[in-house]
Amino acid sequence: MKIIQLSLIIKILYSIILSNTNIITDDILYNSKPFIVVIDAGHGGKDSGNRGNGYYEKNIALEIALKIGSNLRSNNDIKVIYTRKSDVFVDLFQRARIANSADADLFISIHCDSHNSNAYGAGTFVLGLHANDRNFEVAKKENSVIFYEENYEENYDGFDPNNPESVIGLTLMQETYLDQSIIAAATIQKHFVNDLGRKNRTVKQAGFIVLKYTYMPSVLIETGFLTNKNEGAYLNSEKGQNAMAKAISNAIIDYKNDIMKSLQESYFFDSNEKNSHISDVVEKINYKIQVAASSNKIETKSFNFNGLKSISR
Ligand SMILES: [Zn+2]
Structure with a gap:
């Protein structure tokens, strides 16, 4: 278990986390705005991604991304935007910028994993503190693509992919979208397992830089291991x-429908009650700070957290 020291908590206090925030705007419910999903094919151009068994992660990620877009084309209420549609290199922060400029509702980054064992299976990540070394290794590998970029020190505020402490600062912004990111990730995993019988590597958290700069629910999919034959x-x-x-x-369709349904239920009120409803929502905002991540279920007692009280999981 990693417990962040109090001094560090003070350092991160500036970034207060909003939970229970409604992420999808009224525009979708009331103004027929399409649900916008950004499909991000990992790597590209000079960055091949992993070369397990001689394959090219960048090509596989692109093929899957383009196929997702073509599958969704018949859904008029879903708009697909790509961060790349060909074999080109795109900086990580540019990928996030594309999604933010589009005011997207969901960001999905497609990748393939590698390992020096026979590991296999599909897993989906949301941004957060890694609970074990393996999750950190996955993020470190995907984050190392910033070394291909010019001015990466400036563009990522001095972020160092090789330093686990550096990852902590990454996670704060996406906390706002964590609940919905987890729902999206779990829905993707459900389809991998139920539809395709892929081995379930579950929903996990780690510090992926491409997820840090997006202002919407965001997930990174490791579709499987190229290193497994x-x-x-x-x-x-x-x-x-x-x-x-x-x-x-x-x-994606399931996630969109689920989110829309729950929003419609929570927003079901006469138009003249709208303002009072909004004030109800505002009153329900909680402010929380993530102080630990663990692969074990730890009792939320103060003695487990250097004396901190009011811990919730
Ligand atoms: Zn990758």
């Missing part, structure tokens, strides 16, 4: 890419 071949095949894209597209 069977899974690498599957992900590199048309059949595998079609299947993975179909599962992700269906998850």
